[in-house]
Amino acid sequence: MPCQGRRLPFSMCSAILWILETWQTHDKAGTMNDNALLRENLAFAGSGGVSRNNASLGMAPGFLDIRTGRIHRSRYADGSPAPVHLLEGLREIREYLIAGFIYEERFYTREQAARLAAQAGN
DSSP states (O other), X not given: OTTTTSOOOHHHHHHHHHHHHHHHTTSOTTOOOHHHXXXXXXXXXXXXXSHHXXXXXXXXXXXXXXXXXXXXXXXXXXXXXXXXXXXTTOOSOGGGEEEEEEETTEXXXXXXXXXXXXXXXX
16 A cells, blocks of 8 residues: 555655545556556655665666566667656557566566665665
8 A cells, every 4th residue: 555654744645545546547457658657656655666766776667568578678769778667668568568677687566676675775
């Protein structure tokens, strides 16, 4: 659950929950898009499940295609690596993508990245 166990002001948690509940009803279920990325960033705010809190560990934002098992580094439209999750550099069908992080050539979900960062003290 968003905000659970995180040090965020109550009003911020209330706003996050409202945004998550509102946007979940407006997107096609399971499709990766900018709203889905924003929801995930809000849900993992304050943890190692967001780029700004795990980049110092060497994690890079990426996507896993669950159909093929391929891992894709997040990139700008010009192909250069992006420091955050961006969809503009992807050519994949987005309904099969999971956002997460690439670390030591392996894909980690946001949950896994958050745990790894917490173990490392971030």
